[in-house]
Amino acid sequence: MNRFFVDRKNIIGDQKLIVLDDPEDVKHIIKVLRLAEEDILEVCDGEKGIYIGEILSLSKTKIELKILEKFLSDTEPPIEVTLFQGMPKGTKMEIIIQKCTELGIHSIIPLNTARTVVQLKDKKDEVKKIERWQKIAEEAAKQSKRGVIPQIGLPINFSQLRDVLPLFDLVIIPYEKETVLGLKTLLKEQMSPKKIAVIIGPEGGFEETEIEIAKELGSMSISLGKRILRTETAGFVVLSTLMYELGDLGGI
Known part of the structure; x- marks a missing residue:
């Protein structure tokens, strides 16, 4: 599953929503991966928080995801x-x-x-x-x-x-x-x-x-x-x- 990083401000917890608005990421998801609504993405907040999200909508400037699952990354070393x-x-x-x-x-x-x-x-x-x-x-x-x-x-x-x-x-x-x-x-x-x-x-x-x-x-x-x-x-x-x-x- 492809992983993307977002700023914490792009994770709207009370609405269980994630907004991907980095132009390169949006282009990659739409043009290269050719993902569509209901496809699944993995998103990281850069602070070890991992989110599994379902694509709700796509546009040229942003992609909105519904948060399905959240957990902590286990890929960071102890040092x-x-x-x-x-x-x-x-x-x-x-x-x-x-x-x-x-x-x-x-x-x-x-x-x-x-x-x-x-x-x-x-x-x-x-x-x-x-x-x-x-x-x-x-x-x-x-x-x-x-x-x-x-x-x-x-x-x-x-x-x-x-x-x-x-x-x-x-x-x-x-x-x-x-x-x-x-x-x-x-x-x-x-x-x-x-x-x-x-x-x-x-x-x-x-x-x-x-x-x-x-x-x-x-x-x-x-x-x-x-x-x-x-x-x-x-x-x-x-x-x-x-x-x-x-x-x-x-x-x-």
């Missing part, structure tokens, strides 16, 4: 992982967002570091990029049956990590020069962290001073093995391992 991703070149960020959404990421924040090559031109360009990335996260959330849409934050500078890292139970920063602590060992030593931050560098990696600053802020510098991983691969590896060890990847 919240935020990825601070060093800004990569090309379309790599889009791939990172798509795949991390499928794996259960909670949020992704683009990170400017000393070796970041990609720079968004101005505030307008920044907002445009975030809107596109957020849409990619939404589409991936639909496809993977997520109960929430991961939020893509505005880019921050490395120095701003001082303000946000204290909010997490565990902060992980993979570093190719780390030779002592591995991710496997680290997770064995942790007492069930619920809010986890993962910091990934850009193509050129981190400068040593950035690693030292991260450690001062409580980050755990880890090795991901003897091979050097690309920036678009490292986040997947850490997130997959976290979801397997602490989340729900792999089932019961």
Whole structure:
């Protein structure tokens, strides 16, 4: 069954009614799926609430559904992982967002570091990029049956990590020069962290001073093995391992 996301304001509980008015969703339902009155859709409110609805009416601007059933999503992992991703070149960020959404990421924040090559031109360009990335996260959330849409934050500078890292139970920063602590060992030593931050560098990696600053802020510098991983691969590896060890990847 196809899943669509709506804002909570579009769910009129006392009338048992849902209004889908996103132009792309309306077009997709009518033109691509070719659904009609009395067909059934699955709708998510982005807060783990799932609704099964029967189409009452369709127009070019909106689709109205009668709520038949409501329940809570069981597809969200028990941990919240935020990825601070060093800004990569090309379309790599889009791939990172798509795949991390499928794996259960909670949020992704683009990170400017000393070796970041990609720079968004101005505030307008920044907002445009975030809107596109957020849409990619939404589409991936639909496809993977997520109960929430991961939020893509505005880019921050490395120095701003001082303000946000204290909010997490565990902060992980993979570093190719780390030779002592591995991710496997680290997770064995942790007492069930619920809010986890993962910091990934850009193509050129981190400068040593950035690693030292991260450690001062409580980050755990880890090795991901003897091979050097690309920036678009490292986040997947850490997130997959976290979801397997602490989340729900792999089932019961």
